[in-house]
Amino acid sequence: MWIDLLTLFPEMFSGVFGDSILKRAQDNGVLRIEATNIRDFAQDKHRSVDDKPYGGGVGMVMMCQPVFDAVESLQQQKPQVDEIILLTPQGQKFDQQLAKQLAQKQRLILIAGHYEGFDERIRSNLATMEISIGDYVLTGGEIPAMIVVDTIARLVPGVLGSAESHLEESFSENLLEYPQYTRPAEFRGMQVPEVLTSGNHERIRKWRLDQARQRTRQRRPDLLNETD
Numbered sequence: 001m002w003i004d005l006l007t008l009f010p011e012m013f014s015g016v017f018g019d020s021i022l023k024r025a026q027d028n029g030v031l032r033i034e035a036t037n038i039r040d041f042a043q044d045k046h047r048s049v050d051d052k053p054y055g056g057g058v059g060m061v062m063m064c065q066p067v068f069d070a071v072e073s074l075q076q077q078k079p080q081v082d083e084i085i086l087l088t089p090q091g092q093k094f095d096q097q098l099a100k101q102l103a104q105k106q107r108l109i110l111i112a113g114h115y116e117g118f119d120e121r122i123r124s125n126l127a128t129m130e131i132s133i134g135d136y137v138l139t140g141g142e143i144p145a146m147i148v149v150d151t152i153a154r155l156v157p158g159v160l161g162s163a164e165s166h167l168e169e170s171f172s173e174n175l176l177e178y179p180q181y182t183r184p185a186e187f188r189g190m191q192v193p194e195v196l197t198s199g200n201h202e203r204i205r206k207w208r209l210d211q212a213r214q215r216t217r218q219r220r221p222d223l224l225n226e227t228d
């Protein structure tokens with residue numbers, strides 16, 4: 001999968017995508033993540049990318065021309081871009097389901113905004129999707145872009161090794177994770193549940209499913225269907 005990030009601060013991404021699992025996936029050619037500076041497409045000598053809002057009001061608005069030209073420049077390269085995604089509080093709420101849908105795509109462009117947001121013509125005539133990571137307002141779209149990329153990337157085949165598998169145990173995916181333990185079996189008098197050291201895989205599977213259902217019922221009843 002190839003993800004282009006259009007941003008005013010490309011250097012913000014080097015730490016997050018330049019290390020660990022995502023770096024390994026890029027080195028292995030499974031993933032391609034590239035940040036491009038929108039300001040490189042500004043046409044005036046001040047390299048302007050924002051301007052005052054028509055009709056007055058506070059703050060500045062991301063201008064059309066640099067963003068349109070940046071997207072069209074990226075679109076010159078194959079493969080074809082499947083989605084052009086604005087990160088904005090007005091967008092579709094991002095969740096695991098949407099991440100799974102996007103993980104099926106071949107190439108995405110994510111556009112991280114700043115200031116008061118985007119000129120409406122970017123939204124209506126260029127973007128194909130808008131995504132929000134939550135009902136709050138950040139200073140920029142870079143952190144939302146990192147969240148979206150990280151969540152999608154781990155679902156792309158070959159990104160996670162077997163040790164980091166995202167594949168759920170054999171029960172429905174709309175449950176919270178069951179409790180996890182590792183060595184030692186006793187820590188400061190706190191024991192690991194006996195079932196987990198029993199070696200009885202069927203008992204363990206049932207215990208985990210029951211724990212996941214209990215935890216989901218207690219913490220996130222909204223995730224449960226009637227059948228769970």
Ligand code: 4FV
Binds near residue numbers: 116118133134136141
């Ligand atoms: C945001 C969100 C978000 C709004 C003004 C960037 C900021 C600035 N993006 N989910 N919540 N964006 O707050 O995606 O343009």
